[in-house]
Amino acid sequence: MSRSAAGAPEHAWGIHAVRAILELRPESVLQFWAVPGGAVDELIELAARSDIHVEFTGRGAIERLARTGTGHQGALVRYRPLPEQSEAWLCETLRGDAGACALALDGVTDAHNLGACLRSADV
Numbered sequence: 001m002s003r004s005a006a007g008a009p010e011h012a013w014g015i016h017a018v019r020a021i022l023e024l025r026p027e028s029v030l031q032f033w034a035v036p037g038g039a040v041d042e043l044i045e046l047a048a049r050s051d052i053h054v055e056f057t058g059r060g061a062i063e064r065l066a067r068t069g070t071g072h073q074g075a076l077v078r079y080r081p082l083p084e085q086s087e088a089w090l091c092e093t094l095r096g097d098a099g100a101c102a103l104a105l106d107g108v109t110d111a112h113n114l115g116a117c118l119r120s121a122d123v
Contacts, residue, residue: 013072015039016115026050028079033057035074
């Protein structure tokens with residue numbers, strides 16, 4: 001995932017990261033690039049259900065957009081991030097949900113590492 005200036009569009013790539021955005025915040029997707037085939041086809045169907053246009057392209061184009069080499073797995077979205085929230089907001093949100101938990105990470109720069117941490121925490 002790329003980090004931009006506050007509120008500026010960001011990019012996310014990889015099967016799990018793109019799926020999460022398409023399932024949880026499809027209205028935030030500004031653009032979706034995909035290389036059809038395999039697991040990406042499921043993402044294409046998911047996008048279609050939310051009326052998200054898919055731009056079919058080659059792996060090289062996605063590599064240039066993501067600036068990650070080949071780690072994109074054939075899927076990349078440009079999306080509007082959620083607004084930043086305060087620590088007080090986080091505490092209030094966690095206090096209001098008995099089943100909630102928080103995962104604190106520092107220095108994660110690879111979307112796949114973040115996804116792995118989130119999936120592990122979910123278990």
